[in-house]
Amino acid sequence: MNIQTALLSVSDKTGIVDFAQALAKRGIRILSTGGTAKLLAQAGLTVTEVAEHTGSPEILDGRVKTLHPRIHGGLLARRDSEEHLATLAEHGIDRIDLLVVNLYPFRETIARPDCSFNDAVENIDIGGPAMLRAAAKNHGGPNGGVCVVIDPADYQRVLADLDGPTKQASYALRLELAAKVYAHTAAYDGAIAAYLSSLAQAEPALDAVPERQEWPQVLTVQFSQNQALRYGENPHQSAAFYTDAQLGTGLLGRYKQLQGKELSYNNIADADAAWECVRSFDAGACVIVKHANPCGVALDESAAIAYQKAFSTDPTSAFGGIIAFNREVDEAAAQAISQQFVEVLLAPSYTDAALALFAAKKNVRVLQVEAGNAHNPFDVKRVGGGWLVQTPDTFRDDSSHFKIVSQAQPSAQQMQDMLFAWNVAKYVKSNAIVFCGEGKTLGVGAGQMSRVDSARIASIKAANAGLSLNGSAVASDAFFPFRDGLDVVAEAGATCVIQPGGSMRDDEVIAAANERGVVMVLTGTRHFRH
Numbered sequence: 001m002n003i004q005t006a007l008l009s010v011s012d013k014t015g016i017v018d019f020a021q022a023l024a025k026r027g028i029r030i031l032s033t034g035g036t037a038k039l040l041a042q043a044g045l046t047v048t049e050v051a052e053h054t055g056s057p058e059i060l061d062g063r064v065k066t067l068h069p070r071i072h073g074g075l076l077a078r079r080d081s082e083e084h085l086a087t088l089a090e091h092g093i094d095r096i097d098l099l100v101v102n103l104y105p106f107r108e109t110i111a112r113p114d115c116s117f118n119d120a121v122e123n124i125d126i127g128g129p130a131m132l133r134a135a136a137k138n139h140g141g142p143n144g145g146v147c148v149v150i151d152p153a154d155y156q157r158v159l160a161d162l163d164g165p166t167k168q169a170s171y172a173l174r175l176e177l178a179a180k181v182y183a184h185t186a187a188y189d190g191a192i193a194a195y196l197s198s199l200a201q202a203e204p205a206l207d208a209v210p211e212r213q214e215w216p217q218v219l220t221v222q223f224s225q226n227q228a229l230r231y232g233e234n235p236h237q238s239a240a241f242y243t244d245a246q247l248g249t250g251l252l253g254r255y256k257q258l259q260g261k262e263l264s265y266n267n268i269a270d271a272d273a274a275w276e277c278v279r280s281f282d283a284g285a286c287v288i289v290k291h292a293n294p295c296g297v298a299l300d301e302s303a304a305i306a307y308q309k310a311f312s313t314d315p316t317s318a319f320g321g322i323i324a325f326n327r328e329v330d331e332a333a334a335q336a337i338s339q340q341f342v343e344v345l346l347a348p349s350y351t352d353a354a355l356a357l358f359a360a361k362k363n364v365r366v367l368q369v370e371a372g373n374a375h376n377p378f379d380v381k382r383v384g385g386g387w388l389v390q391t392p393d394t395f396r397d398d399s400s401h402f403k404i405v406s407q408a409q410p411s412a413q414q415m416q417d418m419l420f421a422w423n424v425a426k427y428v429k430s431n432a433i434v435f436c437g438e439g440k441t442l443g444v445g446a447g448q449m450s451r452v453d454s455a456r457i458a459s460i461k462a463a464n465a466g467l468s469l470n471g472s473a474v475a476s477d478a479f480f481p482f483r484d485g486l487d488v489v490a491e492a493g494a495t496c497v498i499q500p501g502g503s504m505r506d507d508e509v510i511a512a513a514n515e516r517g518v519v520m521v522l523t524g525t526r527h528f529r530h
Contacts, residue, residue, distance in 0.1 A: 002167045003147070005074070006098035007031040007050070008040070009066070009128070011105055012152065017043045019100070019155040026162055031096070033058075033065055053094075066127040075099060075134040079144040098158070098169075099135040100149045103128045103184075107191050117199075118206040124192055129185045136178035142171050149177060150184050183222065190220025219389065221380075226253070232265045239265045250279060250372025255346070259358060260365030263344070267322070267365065271344050274324035275369055277427035278346075284327040286310040287427075290317045293447065297424045298440035303333035303347075309440040311340070314461055322346070326371070329354045381530075397422065397523055403501075406513045406520040410496055413438075414473060414519055418498040421475035426527040432477040433458045433485070435469050435494065442467045443492075451476065452485045459492035469493035478526040479503040483512035490516040500526040 006028050010016050013036065020030055020040050032040055033050045040047045050066055051057050058065040074096035077084040088095065104125035109115055135148035147158060147169035154177060161169045169177075197217035204210035223242035232239035241263070243253035252272045257263070263271070274289035281299065286306035288296040295317035298309030303325050311318050323337060324346040334354035337345065344365045345358070358366050381388040399419060404410065410418065421436035428434060429447035433454040436442055443465075445458030455474075462469050470493035479502045480486050486509050489497060501522035503509065513520040 003028050003097040003162065003169070005029045005031060005094055005096050006100065007066075007071070007096050007131070008100045009033040009036050009050075009131075010100060010102040012102040013039060014152040015155055016040070016100070016152070017045075019152075019159075020045055022155075022159050023098070028098070034062070063126065066131055069093065071096065071131065072134050075131060075146055076138050078138065079140055096135075096146065098147045098149070099131055101128050101132055102150060103132075103188055106188065106195075110191075110195050113209070115209060116207050117204045117210045120195060121206075125188070129188065132181045132185055136181040139174040139178035140171070144168060145171075145174055147174050147177065148181050150181055154180075183224070187220070187222045190218075190222065193218045193220060215389070227262070229265050229268075230262065237265075241265075241268055244376075247376070248372055248374030249370045250374045251376070252276075252346075252369060255367045255369045258350070258355065258366040258368055259362065260344075261363050263365055267344050270322040271324070271346055271367065273427065274322045274344075275346050277424070278324040278326045279371070280423060280427070281326060285325070287324045288313075288318045289322045289324070290320070293429050293444065294424060294427055294441070295321065295444060296441055299420065300439065301327065303327050303329050304336050307333055307336050311336075312465065312467070313441045314444065314465055316464070317461075331357065334358060393426065393527060393529070395525060395527075397525055401524065402498075403522045403524070404519070405501070405506075405510050405522055406518065408514075408517055408519045410519045410521065414496040415521075417473035418475065418496055418519075418521055421473045422498045422523065425475035425477045426529065428477065428529065430477050430528045430530060432475075432527075432529070433489065434475045435459070435462055435472045435489070435492070436475070437469075437472045442469055442472055451478070451480060452482070452488055455485045455488040455492075459488065462492070471495050473498070475499070478528060479506070480509045481505065483509050486512045486518070487516075490518050495519065497521070498523060500524060502526070 006023055008016060008020060008030060009032060023030060024045055030045060030047050031050055031053050032047045037047050037049050054068040054070045056068055070093050073088060073093040077088050104123045106123045109123040110120050132148060135146040139145045149158060157173060158169055161173055194216040198212045200211040200213050223244050226241045226243045229239040229241060231237055252275045270289050270292055273292045274287045277294055278285050278287040283299045284301040284306055285299050287294050288310050296310035296313035298306045300306035300309060320341050320343050322344045323342055328349040329347045330351045331353035334357040338357055338361065342364055344367060346367045346369050348369060348371045358364055375392050375394050378389050379392050417436050420439060421434045424441060425432045425434045428444060431448050431451040431454045433445040434441060435458050443458035443462030445454030448454040459469060472494045474489045474494040474497045476499040479500050481503055482505060496519035498521045501524060510520055
């Protein structure tokens with residue numbers, strides 16, 4: 001059936017006038033409410049107010065205006081049912097074939113620091129979700145149904161179908177947009193549930209900004225499938241990649257793949273580890289990740305030099321690794337990278353010459369990730385029967401609060417090396433020990449059950465790569481529980497150590513540092529990464 005009547009009622013008025021004009025040119029009658037109706041009338045469009053259409057005025061301060069049989073009957077009547085259509089005719093109800101609705105801006109309202117509890121409640125939309133759900137339910141089949149639109153980005157798609165041979169929104173488009181509606185209303189209701197269940201008081205004052213708990217009693221999480229993956233961590237596991245389109249720039253989920261094979265589950269997990277690490281540096285940096293751990297990190301404004309320095313830390317582990325840059329990748333860097341086997345590359349941009357070089361290696365996955373400061377609102381870890389949820393570790397350590405607890409005082413270079421090592425250690429699986437020197441990693445010990453073993457492994461890796469640890473700086477993501485770890489790194493050649501402190505045996509560890517003439521700095525903050 002051709003679209004005869006459209007109901008337009010939006011809070012986001014982006015493009016609504018142009019869309020309404022396009023509908024009017026196609027002979028479609030327009031119903032509307034409140035501010036939308038006023039805007040369309042000011043644009044010279046003929047608009048029928050919903051109150052006029054229903055014969056019932058808006059009541060209860062606008063809380064009731066579209067909750068009416070002439071609205072919901074027009075939306076819910078099946079177009080392929082003679083009985084339904086006869087019922088509409090009997091009661092003088094017109095079909096509503098197109099519904100365009102945005103909901104009250106609940107999330108935007110509660111985000112305001114001055115939002116009172118009453119403001120929040122009054123921005124809970126009732127009529128909008130009711131209409132959306134009705135229209136989405138009645139999206140119909142091949143013989144026609146209601147087309148429902150919540151996103152201005154879909155206006156042109158609807159118009160394109162109206163200009164097609166059937167002169168109506170296709171079955172495929174109606175079904176797609178109906179699914180989009182239910183996802184939207186589910187997220188909307190989830191936001192309301194989270195807000196109400198976060199209230200700290202059982203009876204908050206209506207006219208005041210309510211006190212809220214950091215974590216609500218009900219947490220609704222919604223993501224959209226970005227792609228189905230061939231398998232998970234192992235071939236016998238199925239997997240998919242879901243993203244949150246609401247978040248800002250800077251996150252891996254907004255990547256653009258420029259070339260290469262499809263990303264795997266492990267590719268995405270390792271790429272995220274590499275990107276989060278590299279974007280934490282203000283200076284130009286390169287990070288190479290293997291199995292979720294940085295195996296080489298280096299600083300230089302030249303992407304080529306940063307890569308070469310990072311690669312030298314652990315060439316063996318870098319084989320088949322994930323490489324991330326926080327600066328543009330140029331031809332010189334591309335030439336250096338092309339000498340090795342690489343799974344995935346990430347950078348905010350690439351020169352044309354660099355992309356031409358990578359094109360010769362068609363399997364290399366080249367990703368462009370826009371720079372930005374967005375962070376996930378929370379991190380989750382699945383456990384049997386539930387989720388562990390926490391804020392992300394975005395803490396920026398303030399070196400002015402660090403304590404130098406050793407007799408030896410750090411030089412400017414040592415302090416610089418320790419700060420670099422400390423930042424890298426934050427992205428290494430605990431227990432983490434990281435040797436660094438002059439803006440590059442020298443040895444990384446990750447994920448061991450004891451800290452002293454991580455220290456030994458880091459020094460062994462440096463030796464295997466032919467790197468000297470004499471004069472190096474060491475970072476430990478958490479305190480040394482005994483002096484043995486300090487002894488290992490000192491014997492390997494470290495002259496300065498940065499760690500959180502807080503052990504029952506801090507005095508013993510500090511005494512060991514003084515005994516060996518090692519500088520020791522305490523940050524007061526640990527960075528476990530499990």
